Amino acid sequence: MKTAGAFVAALLLAAAAHAAEDPLQRDYAAGSISTREQAAAATQAAGARAGELEREYARAMQRCATVVLVTSCQDDARRRRDAQLREVERVRREARAVTRRLDAEARARERADEEAHRAAAAPQRAEQAAKSRAASEARQRAAEQRESKAPTPRAPKAASPPQELTAEQRAANLKHLQDKQRAAAEYAQRKAKEREDNARRREQRRLEREAEAKKRAAAAQPN
Secondary structure: OHHHHHHHHHHHHHHHHHHHOOHHHHHOOOOOOOOHHHHHHHHHHHHHHHHHHHHHHHHHHHHHOOOOOHHHHHHHHHHHHHHHHHHHHHHHHHHHHHHHHHHHHHHHHHHHHHHHHHHHHHHHHHHHHHHHHHHHHHHHHHHHHHHHHOOOOOOOOOOOOOOOOOHHHHHHHHHHHHHHHHHHHHHHHHHHHHHHHHHHHHHHHHHHHHHHHHHHHHHHOOO
16 A cells, blocks of 8 residues: 555656646747747647657556556546646647737738728729720710711612613523523433443343352252
8 A cells, every 4th residue: 555655646746747847838838829930839849748648648557557556546647647638738729829810910911901002003093994984085086077077878879770682692592591401301311321221231240140140050969
């Protein structure tokens, strides 16, 4: 029992001494984080400290397994780890809060700069718009003046009536039409004759192939 009590007391003394020299409390006391760089470093240090505390907790649990009051020893080790992890979480929260505040301030500055730029450019934009309107009105007036000075278009002349053909012209047109009709009829007759000739040749070749096939079939039969 004395050994167990002495071990638990040693754990408590070590916890108190370790809390007094906690690097997060030393390096990142409450309200000490103010820049983006400090926030990043604090977040990294908090992560490293959390890993270190978990390793220390695992070693403490192994030591507790060797004492008589195992449960009491484990509870003390757990309370010590949880208290130190709360410090880790405090540093992380402060780092996130500082980062969010700096981001909000940066966005506010950007918006202020944009508004200042728009305000400074407003007179120039108004002047440019006025010039554009004046130029458009001038073009419109010039177009109206040109239209007023343009001569009135004359009415188109009536188409002359078609001239009547002479007897010779009518006879020539009729002969030309008859020649075209005769040529078309002759062409149609030639094409019809060609189709008939082709059909006769195809039929003749078919009959010759059939006769040749019958001859080969007769020759192939046994005597």
